[in-house]
Amino acid sequence: MSIDVLQTKIRKMKNPSMVGLDPILDLLPTHIREQAYAEHGETLKGAAEAYRVFCFGILDALKDIVPATKVQTGCFQALGFEGVRVMEAVIQYAKDLGYYVLMDTMRGDIDCTAEALAQSYFGGVKVGENTYLPYPCDAVMTNSYLGSDGIMPFTRYCKEGKNVFLLAKTSNKSSREVQDLLSGDRIVYQVIMDLAMRWSIDLFGKNGYSEIAVAVSGKHPKVLEELRRKYDRLFFLIPGYGAQGANGRDVQYGFDRFGHGAVVCAGRSILYAYAKHGSTGEDYAACAREAAERMKEDIGKFVTVL
Amino acid sequence: MSIDVLQTKIRKMKNPSMVGLDPILDLLPTHIREQAYAEHGETLKGAAEAYRVFCFGILDALKDIVPATKVQTGCFQALGFEGVRVMEAVIQYAKDLGYYVLMDTMRGDIDCTAEALAQSYFGGVKVGENTYLPYPCDAVMTNSYLGSDGIMPFTRYCKEGKNVFLLAKTSNKSSREVQDLLSGDRIVYQVIMDLAMRWSIDLFGKNGYSEIAVAVSGKHPKVLEELRRKYDRLFFLIPGYGAQGANGRDVQYGFDRFGHGAVVCAGRSILYAYAKHGSTGEDYAACAREAAERMKEDIGKFVTVL
Numbered sequence: 001m002s003i004d005v006l007q008t009k010i011r012k013m014k015n016p017s018m019v020g021l022d023p024i025l026d027l028l029p030t031h032i033r034e035q036a037y038a039e040h041g042e043t044l045k046g047a048a049e050a051y052r053v054f055c056f057g058i059l060d061a062l063k064d065i066v067p068a069t070k071v072q073t074g075c076f077q078a079l080g081f082e083g084v085r086v087m088e089a090v091i092q093y094a095k096d097l098g099y100y101v102l103m104d105t106m107r108g109d110i111d112c113t114a115e116a117l118a119q120s121y122f123g124g125v126k127v128g129e130n131t132y133l134p135y136p137c138d139a140v141m142t143n144s145y146l147g148s149d150g151i152m153p154f155t156r157y158c159k160e161g162k163n164v165f166l167l168a169k170t171s172n173k174s175s176r177e178v179q180d181l182l183s184g185d186r187i188v189y190q191v192i193m194d195l196a197m198r199w200s201i202d203l204f205g206k207n208g209y210s211e212i213a214v215a216v217s218g219k220h221p222k223v224l225e226e227l228r229r230k231y232d233r234l235f236f237l238i239p240g241y242g243a244q245g246a247n248g249r250d251v252q253y254g255f256d257r258f259g260h261g262a263v264v265c266a267g268r269s270i271l272y273a274y275a276k277h278g279s280t281g282e283d284y285a286a287c288a289r290e291a292a293e294r295m296k297e298d299i300g301k302f303v304t305v306l
Numbered sequence: 307m308s309i310d311v312l313q314t315k316i317r318k319m320k321n322p323s324m325v326g327l328d329p330i331l332d333l334l335p336t337h338i339r340e341q342a343y344a345e346h347g348e349t350l351k352g353a354a355e356a357y358r359v360f361c362f363g364i365l366d367a368l369k370d371i372v373p374a375t376k377v378q379t380g381c382f383q384a385l386g387f388e389g390v391r392v393m394e395a396v397i398q399y400a401k402d403l404g405y406y407v408l409m410d411t412m413r414g415d416i417d418c419t420a421e422a423l424a425q426s427y428f429g430g431v432k433v434g435e436n437t438y439l440p441y442p443c444d445a446v447m448t449n450s451y452l453g454s455d456g457i458m459p460f461t462r463y464c465k466e467g468k469n470v471f472l473l474a475k476t477s478n479k480s481s482r483e484v485q486d487l488l489s490g491d492r493i494v495y496q497v498i499m500d501l502a503m504r505w506s507i508d509l510f511g512k513n514g515y516s517e518i519a520v521a522v523s524g525k526h527p528k529v530l531e532e533l534r535r536k537y538d539r540l541f542f543l544i545p546g547y548g549a550q551g552a553n554g555r556d557v558q559y560g561f562d563r564f565g566h567g568a569v570v571c572a573g574r575s576i577l578y579a580y581a582k583h584g585s586t587g588e589d590y591a592a593c594a595r596e597a598a599e600r601m602k603e604d605i606g607k608f609v610t611v612l
Binding site for chain 1: 328330331339343348349350352353378380381383384385386387388390391393394411412413414415416417418419420422423425426431432433434435436438440441449450451452453454455456473476478479480481482483484485487488489490494497498501574
């Protein structure tokens with residue numbers, strides 16, 4: 001897989017969106033939790049099993065209309081090893097259904113740790129004569145506060161068809177505290193994007209976009225517009241849509257004139273759409289599909305994917 | 307536990323150092339790997355079991371001379387859920403032996419994900435009527451690129467005796483690319499430290515140090531000296547000792563005049579000390595202890611812990 005493959009999937013479905021899998025126990029439909037607890041007790045294993053059923057259901061429901069998924073690793077890791085076991089299954093399931101799978105790790109690692117993690121995502125972990133790939137994803141999102149040392153162990157797999165997404169300008173309120181600092185004539189998030197460009201020299205896909213992508217908030221349309229113009233060879237992952245407040249009108253500025261070069265991510269507004277209907281959640285998958293279709297339409301009013 | 311507890315442990319052992327548990331499969335003594343593979347095959351479970359035996363051995367060997375340990379979560383997560391299962395056991399074992407345990411997650415999370423992780427480290431994960439603590443640690447190290455939103459979910463546990471360490475100035479070469487940028491009259495890593503101070507208002511321990519600590523590289527003694535003077539109420543975790551090049555002379559500048567306010571972390575130079583002796587590793591624990599004692603002596607030449 002590569003950034004071209006993601007773009008092709010988006011073009012086929014005419015839908016530049018990505019579903020964020022951020023399972024939160026208290027927000028899951030009651031019947032899913034109850035069934036999992038009935039089988040495994042009120043344990044971390046029971047909770048993890050509920051995540052599995054829920055995420056599989058979401059992935060099943062959206063597979064023909066949403067081309068990509070972002071797996072929020074922290075949500076699964078918070079359940080301990082049982083959560084991680086289920087995360088592995090969710091990643092594999094998403095791959096099997098044809099999704100482009102991004103692991104959102106929020107980590108910034110260096111040295112041996114980064115190497116070891118890159119092997120677990122991309123290259124394979126060698127144990128004696130065997131090789132294992134616990135997290136068989138297409139891409140990983142990393143935190144660049146540590147600079148190049150934290151990125152290179154991952155970008156070396158870009159030539160083998162993997163992508164690396166760097167957090168540049170995030171969608172949370174306090175992102176300005178560090179990311180918006182002005183240094184010389186550049187804002188910190190631009191420094192990250194300049195680094196992404198510097199590391200991209202021989203990593204541009206057929207669509208013209210680098211295999212190293214960046215996350216840029218959809219909640220700041222003017223910033224998005226400026227960055228799209230300035231960094232016209234970096235693919236954008238746009239968080240902040242839906243529950244966090246951004247809409248189709250806002251995120252349109254992240255796309256190029258062909259409607260390419262960006263993907264918009266929404267999590268809670270799709271996953272927990274059922275709660276807005278006052279439903280008990282028996283129909284969570286149908287509600288999620290409806291929400292994903294509404295999102296596609298909303299973005300489609302402003303962006304035409306050619 | 308709290309920053310006072312860490313300081314008290316350091317004073318009791320007269321040793322301001324911390325052993326970093328960063329297991330790397332290829333560097334483990336051959337006999338440990340072979341035994342684990344014999345039992346579990348050349349599998350991720352076998353590899354994880356080797357990590358368990360190795361880390362337990364290190365913790366056993368140092369328990370009366372080293373007061374604290376830092377668990378590098380990425381190394382364990384790279385083995386998939388079997389690695390995470392062993393990480394949980396290692397954290398619990400270190401706690402049982404009396405270590406102050408810091409989980410080095412390198413993550414920067416926000417919102418529900420940060421909440422969920424904070425519960426898994428500190429507050430407990432509620433599943434129905436039960437509460438579980440998969441990672442029973444004393445402190446967590448986080449990445450502050452996302453600003454306050456990524457810190458507050460963790461610092462709210464400081465009043466319950468937990469600590470949060472923020473990455474400020476790291477010890478890797480490319481740390482300057484982002485962390486050393488000058489914005490106005492402040493360097494980016496100072497902005498992080500200012501945030502730590504701002505969040506610390508009612509979080510100072512009896513020793514005068516905040517429950518929110520920062521990681522500041524030991525490889526830049528002048529920076530360390532300036533920061534110690536300027537941020538005299540922030541406790542420092544000093545990485546970069548040993549394999550990364552810093553020594554006792556360098557790290558002394560991170561301490562106050564009582565020899566308090568800092569802890570120096572070393573990983574590889576202790577864990578894999580056996581390899582330097584040309585040993586096959588049967589005596590890795592004894593070699594690690596010797597290396598830890600040398601480190602204590604080296605720091606002791608320049609710093610007296612009162």
